[in-house]
Amino acid sequence: MDEFTPPEDDLRREIAMAAARLIAEDGLDYGSACNQAVRSVAGRERLARDRIPSHAEIQDEVRAYQALFLADTQPGELRDLREITLQLMHKLAHFEPIVYGALVNGTGSAHSDIHLLVFSDDEKEVDYWLLNQNMAFDACEDALLAGKVFPAVAFQWKNRWVQLGVASPAQRRGLLNRSSSEGSMFQTDIAGLTRLLEA
Known part of the structure; x- marks a missing residue:
């Protein structure tokens, strides 16, 4: 058979x-x-x-x-994740961070990592910033956003793992405010994340 x-x-x-x-x-x-x-x-x-x-x-x-x-737990976990991420983005404001992934598309939970991309002409400037904040970090697998690959480091922030990628300032305009092929938002900046929290 x-x-x-x-x-x-x-x-x-x-x-x-x-x-x-x-x-x-x-x-x-x-x-x-x-x-x-x-x-x-x-x-x-x-x-x-x-x-x-x-x-x-x-x-x-x-x-x-x-x-x-997970309707009774996931929305609260998503809100907590977004609030923690917004705090970190404000600390990184000099580097004009973009956040992407589960906490933007609404599927974030207690399991989700934070994925950020910051912008600098010299990626070592970001390393120095992290060192000045006494934040231990390690190189990790490259960050991937909109089909582009960026060098990245990983560290913990308020008991969450963060993957922090670095791109050049010239690349920011092409990455921000893009939508997926289905029309959903998959990345945003400080103002956009603030709006998500207020919604």
Whole structure:
């Protein structure tokens, strides 16, 4: 008897739902969650790229999961995360920071890290600033925003992990106020985050 193979759309949805649970409950990043979900749903079967859900599809499932299972806790966790991030952005105001990721798109929770991009002609200037604040930091994997890669460091701020990328000031205009292909906001500045908190 042949093994049942679900339709492609059903398989993509099943993988997206499994990945969403891993993100919402365990705090995995999208790439790791998707890889783990593919293994749990498809086993050793190699899937064509078009059978794997996009980050946007997974994000939709994260929202659905949070609304169904975490509605009593996630909104408060998101607000706390945004408030902590805004405090840090004000400290970094000289570098005109942009925040992006889960706390902007509304899926942030107690598991979420803070992702910031700051702007300086010399990335060492940011390192010196962190040292002057007595903040221990380490180089980490590069920051990724709008398909561009930036050198980054990681440190802890108020018991949250922060990934802080550095770009040149000339790049800021092209990165700020861009929307995803679905039209949702995925990054903003101090003023934008303040508006999100006031909404």
